[in-house]
Amino acid sequence: MGFLEDKSRARLFYKYLSTIYDRINPFIWNEEMRGEALELLEIDESDRVLDVGCGTGFGTEGILEHSENVYGLDQSPHQLEQAFEKFGTRGPVQFCLGDAERLPFAEDTFDIVWSSGSIEYWPNPVEALEECRRVARPGGQVLVVGPNYPASTIFQKLADAIMLFYDAEEADRMFEAAGFESIEHVTMGPSYDPDIAITTVARVPR
Numbered sequence: 001m002g003f004l005e006d007k008s009r010a011r012l013f014y015k016y017l018s019t020i021y022d023r024i025n026p027f028i029w030n031e032e033m034r035g036e037a038l039e040l041l042e043i044d045e046s047d048r049v050l051d052v053g054c055g056t057g058f059g060t061e062g063i064l065e066h067s068e069n070v071y072g073l074d075q076s077p078h079q080l081e082q083a084f085e086k087f088g089t090r091g092p093v094q095f096c097l098g099d100a101e102r103l104p105f106a107e108d109t110f111d112i113v114w115s116s117g118s119i120e121y122w123p124n125p126v127e128a129l130e131e132c133r134r135v136a137r138p139g140g141q142v143l144v145v146g147p148n149y150p151a152s153t154i155f156q157k158l159a160d161a162i163m164l165f166y167d168a169e170e171a172d173r174m175f176e177a178a179g180f181e182s183i184e185h186v187t188m189g190p191s192y193d194p195d196i197a198i199t200t201v202a203r204v205p206r
Contacts, residue, residue: 002163006123007099011076018078021056029117029145033188033197034062037116040186040201041141043067047111051093052100052132053118056082059145060093063114071110073098074118100128108137116145120163129178138206142180146171148187148198171200181205 043049043066051060054072056079063070072095074080080095087093098104100115100122113132122128132142149167150156156165166174168185175183180202189196 002161007075015076015078018056018076018082021079021082022058025058027190028196029058030190031062033190034059034116036186036188037143037145037199038062038066040184040199041112041114041143043112048109049112049114050103050105050110050135052103052113052115052128053121054083054095055079055117057086057093059114059116060087064092068092070094071096073100073103075099101131103131103135105135107134109135111137111140113140113142115143119144119146120165122164125164126174126177129174129180133179133204136204138204140204141201142204143199143201145197145199148195166198168198171198175200175202179205
């Protein structure tokens with residue numbers, strides 16, 4: 001388990017990162033990548049969409065272009081403060097402080113569950129994916145964007161020490177263990193590293 005796959009460390013990390021997050025994020029996860037990921041989903045404007053690990057709301061902004069029923073959850077109060085500055089506390093998104101492994105929603109609540117840049121901090125990713133499946137309706141889609149496992153042995157060791165990096169094979173294992181079907185993967189990234197991220201889309205069994 002990497003250093004930041006610990007909830008208290010991750011919260012402390014984002015206490016300081018939250019103030020500059022939106023300035024550095026485009027170098028890793030930009031609008032073009034977000035658009036590519038959104039194209040993998042079948043979103044109707046009436047769909048209820050949950051953004052798990054929403055952070056400052058970068059992914060949320062893209063989701064709002066497709067649906068008006070958007071919810072955001074994050075375990076970092078400092079990241080949520082930045083999101084409130086963007087959207088307001090009574091804005092178009094219903095935000096809440098919460099844990100990906102214990103989502104505070106009833107079963108079958110959402111048509112789509114989205115999570116970008118969050119899974120790498122989850123201590124128990126399969127448990128969190130099971131929660132995503134639980135709150136999504138049968139036949140609904142779940143999309144997760146995470147860091148693709150590097151090819152270099154040196155970078156692999158560094159990645160393993162920091163947080164969760166994984167490849168398509170490991171994504172298959174996690175999503176299958178969490179009970180998903182129709183699992184597909186797409187790698188994407190900025191021009192300097194077009195495979196930096198791995199995006200997985202899967203369906204909740206009917």
